[in-house]
Amino acid sequence: MNLPSLHWIRPDLLWTIIPLLIAALLLARQSRQQGAWHKHIDPSLLPYLLDGQRSDKPARSIALLLLAALLAWLALLGPAWQQAPTPLYKNNEGMVVVLDLSPSMLAEDIQPSRIRQARFKLRDLLQLRQDGQTGLVVFAADAFVVAPLTDDVNTLLTLIPGLHPGMMPQTGSNPLAGLVQAKDLLDQSGGNGKILLITDGVNEAQLKGLKSFLKDSPYTLSVLAVGSRDGAPIPLPDGGFAKDNSGNIIVPALSSSELKALASAGGGEYRELSLDDSDIRALNPDAASLAESSQDPSSTSSDRHFDQWKDAGGWLALLLLPLALLGFRRSWLPSLLLPLLLLGQTPQANAVEFDALWQTPDQRGAALLDSDPAAAAEQFKDPAWKASAQYRAGDYAAAAESYAKLPGSDAAYNRGNALAKAGKLDEALAAFDEALKHEPDMSDALRNKKILEDLKKQQEQQQNQDQSGDGDKQDKDQQSQSSEQENQQGQDGQQTPSDQEQQGEQGQPQSDQEQSEQQNSNDQKEGQTPPNQEQPDSSPQEQSESSAEQKKAQKEQQDAEQRQTELAEDYAKQAAEQQAAAAEQKNDANPDEQSEQTALAESQQPLSEEDQSKEQWLRKIPDNPGNLLRNKFQYQQQMRQQRGNQIERENYAPY
Template structure:
């Protein structure tokens, strides 16, 4: 539980026990008054003479037993009062808190700073979370350049997990990284799932933000928690939406596409949500599951009893009174505790993490300049970066390096996706430039992404992107000019492909992950080969062999099903933007 929630809900179940503090304070004052040796008496004698004239224990050693007795009595009063800050879940209740998972399946999620990849690890964590959730409906939204509901709210894990396993960037009909498009799908689930009251949680699994994602997500969740969601209407009470961000990435390992840990954590704080990084063990999903249950309990109308949180203090109280088992043990235990604290080994994780971060940044710098810097140059660069960090923001440093023509350094400093993509493009790192260009849905970003694909000889994909730019922005003349030039290149390759269609070196074939540079030679298939057989229900039920043959023709790959579904949805939205 976060500190703000703890402070707002902290109270005592039995507060009248705190009245015992008044008579206890009076008795303690009387006891000290009747024992003058417990008072701090100041004399005008020098310290060495005063120490020689005193007989027996004096000072703080004499007052130590009384201090511990006072502490023990105060702890006992607190235990009797019953401090509490959270409700106790009913053993007969069922976790009915709905969960909407919004999964980022853009190309950056294929980075391998988390093994085997960010996306694969995220899907493993989602499966772990489903195993921890006892009841409750779960939905899945996937997004890249468009957002789609892959699974509506359901309790059936047997259906959910195969679809989750089939999710990949190849299924998405449009490239990009627009989490804000998933907000409309969340509203659809809130309406169709009949979540009109109570609490719902949104688990957003991603490695970074798009250009406009942050502002729109902040506005959406702030309005939703104020009961001002525009699409959820005709209800007396709006659902309370909690945003949980699961950062899928590793900041300590270098990656081509950086993991935006700080930006995601800051976004969660701005909307009053919760941020959790992926861990090696299952503690991350335990924390996420606890946050989901906590949100349900806080916003629930049921009267669950407040949980008495004073039980751990009982062990502290017992430990204090055990010190009086023998005479003098109070002092001995204090000495032992002090020695243990002072002799504890100091953690070295912080310095190790800093060293790994610096080493990772040096690797990136080495690749950018294609030369290994000397030890002196590396130290100078670190000192220079520290000086810049003290006076300039990352954006200002990026513009400074960009103006000097040091585009690789500028790309490492920029946080704005458009500027970052432009710097990568100028540094001739076109694959990264394309990924960051696709994090914005503006004309300039789509045009830049098409140019980056052209530089990688991905002519077919670039042509589709140019056509998309012209479809959305017909007056964009630069895209029209580039499209005409690109079409000439594709036509030339097509003619060469047709002339070699019957040879083994056919240029139109797509070999693995090689760029698709042309449409390829058209294959002519006879009409007889395209005849499809149809059967009636009576024929299928009457013949078992015919039934088995028909079942083999049924598509069983959930990935193909999702890809077809997403393409149809995107085409429908483009034809009817209001839907």
């Protein structure tokens, strides 16, 4: 400590010494007036009347109390003799990235493809932003939130590789829905922010609605264009290219003029994707300047930081601890602190309720999902997230029950996986059948169903072999049976008709039940007629026109569903290949761990042949974490349809 460099951080609190001095004078005066005789005897005679053995304990207590008050006063002023560099500027502005996941992003006019280049740029952008919060929204026919505004860049980086047009519930392009979701996120944050749109184009019909939205939006919009003006066909998983209703190959090109007009209406910048990072630096100048200044060796520390005094008042507060111990010993400090402690006591339940004011149960569950999925499952109210947490926690039975409450093919598929993990093969097969009933072309369900069917056949063959061995043994025993057993067999044969009647009585309700189930399934199929197929009373000409429009809309919807199914298959295939490649890399990189695991498995109790075969087949069921977002989007899409939310046709494009 250097006294010439001593600095007081809060000198405006020097006036607090005045009440401290007044309190010290009052205490000193009171100490001189201790005892009850001074009220009745003249003070000048008290020394001659008393025995002279006056106690000095009150004076010591008052001295300790005054010393503690002086230390507290000095700590309050904030003494400091060292300085520490502090960042000169911190960017608290939020930014929401809106990524286009329409089918046109699969075009390969820029290598390897538009969507991959967009993912690369998004990753570079997140690494460039060293401060501020970032959110992520994706859109196709509708928009969904991948991640709310957060400063955890690593979490966003782990989500980027799984973004693919095949994960969206419905194909199409609706950028207005993405901008609406981005505006909602920025409104919830309550601060300034901006929106970055990464897309390959919008049409003129969409541009009108987008400009109207930006006119009322307080946030700026910048555009990063992906693609080329020549365009390229949209590849399909089967090797062909996407075609329109006339059979012509669709070649989406970059609509730079519309995107420039959109960026101008949003008050932001327009940049086309470049090979270097000049595009993202122009779209995010604050982060770029901060990154350049931190990496530039010629820039001094004073350009980026300023020196701030370090408050050393906390060290003076530590000197109060010995005085507090003396105060406890003399019993006057507990009498002062007891009322404060009683006022400061708060039940733990109130703290939990206080946290609940700021976080929803789903948000608390999402925070616990990676570290403690079992606790996260108890927090989640959303059934889809709850089922996913239960599955991660290994509670497959509970996960199957939760998935059973969700509608749709994905929920049935996930329920089948949970039942298969729980060892309930028959129920798992029924769940896969239900998923295929909703979506007959679901490749994952077909593959897992075949795996379980092969496993079940293998188990049945093994059981038949065991029964045949037991049957040979029983035949040898039957040859040595006596005539009394033959009589018993005859008696048993006489009882057979009654048994058959009982079996017939038991079989009759079962057949009735099957008939009722078939009737219910037929009723459900009849009740699944879309509302848009209902025709009101109108003239024959209007009915023919309405029928033609309905047929055209149905054909467009069927084509969109077919394209989305193909994209989903391609996405699942790519995810499986990535998972297999990661597993191979892990196996090649960690041979020692494999040997340790093998030795550990050999040291444990060996499994039976049936358990080994079951474990072998269950390991073949893919467990891709990237499907979590896909299932989430599918569930949100179903909830929106149940609420009657419809996509406005003027804001929608097929690709």
